[in-house]
Amino acid sequence: MTAVAYRSVRGMRDLVGADAALASHVGNTLIAVAQSFGYEEIRLPLIESAELFSRGVGEATDIVEKEMYTLSDRRGRQLALRPEGTASCARAMIEHGLLRGQPQRLWYAGPMFRYERQQRGRYRQFEQVGVEAFGIGGAAVEAELVQLANAAWRALGIHRHVSLEINTLGSGDARAAYRAALVDYLTPHVESLDADSRRRLTTNPLRILDSKVAATQRVLEGAPQLADFVDAPARAHFDALRALLDDLQVPYRVNARLVRGLDYYTDTVFEWSAGAIGAQDAVCAGGRYDGLVKRLGGAATPAAGFAIGVDRVALLCQEAEAEPARRPVDAYCAVLEERCMAWALAATQQLRELVPGLRLRLHTGGGKPAAQLRRADESGACWALIVGAQEVAENRIAVKWLRESRPQALMRVEELAVLLRTGAPVPERADAGGATGQAEQSASAANALAGN
């Protein structure tokens, strides 16, 4: 490898070509699905006060303890690059007084930052699309959130590659009581626990349940069950959610050990995972966080939401071979002689104005006709437009079909515009499963978003 003077910073990456196209496809599709459920965009800053996260996400969480990018500004204020979106979202709701009237249903998209060791599916800057519903209690909105995520998987053609786990943490009080009971049980067994779990005994005991260390799991076999501490209303709430999911025929598994790593969750938590992408298999996680708004200084407000990891979903699309056909260009214009360039520049621009959304690339830099046609083919274009001295003399453009066998034609710009507007072939789409109507719809909505 030749010595490169500058490289991207560790954990940060460039997405180029097909990777960039896939990431946008995933992001746009997720957004289109959120919008189809009536969720509205909220644009949030990348930088917040560090305290927002230590308060909101929790002082003892790994995110706050060791993964935050913190910085101080010129006045010494402690700031942080956002490690997640929910706390910002809640802060914005409180700050703008948006929780006084109707409930709010919001989506956001963008990069998050966590200082972690890089590995497949885990980068220090990563993309999330999140969905949050404020001011709505009850199981129905949680079922809607699950349904929304499920619709997203279908739209992307990866629904056969993800699985859903759900659990309930009970109310805040129940959780506190369980935490105390768990500590009481584990403390005599301290010697048998691994080092991490020992440390968590005082910082975040619930997370010990997640431990993969065999010895620790053995100790846990006799531990009190969170389910036994869940109070009757929370149990009824969870049962209601399960009934709704059953009716929707969304397959799921109840995992009593599922505990989110962020402190703000209460009652329902859920996580979609995809084993096909490796150890970092969580592609979407969320739940109810009724306590967060109050914790951040607002009025007690029920809320629920989730975030999807765009990078991981993109990875899964690759694994599942659910990548859309990449076709960055509709038409490619070859210019056979340099003296025709001014004419070609004008004609192609006229076409762009006559055909909204047309992606038309003009060949520059000369070269033989054969080489230019090869470029046209490689660009993925359906049509090659050819401009040479003859064409300019006749005030016409030669059109060659690259994807079907039809004789070449000679057309005026106006005729050509009609062809390019109406003759666009239906883009073939690899249907990775039973997703039919919905997938098509969402894909076209995503195209609309992308300005196609």
Added chain:
RNA sequence: GUGGGCGUAGCUCAACAGGUAGAGCUCCGGAUUGUGGAUCCGGUGGUUGUGGGUUCGAGCCCCAUCGUCCACCCCA
């Protein structure tokens, strides 16, 4: 933060037991003077990640460093 694997052409990879680096793809040109995909021929392209060490001699061995991958951890 911890452990392990791997860094050779733009990309994917070869190179025996240390003996002076090679292929496919890409790219450029030609066969085909204004018409793509196929085939054939030719060509460009390397301080072997970087720095040091051992050796007559290092892509190969040793040390350091950076990067990357996998796993732990954690999470989306």
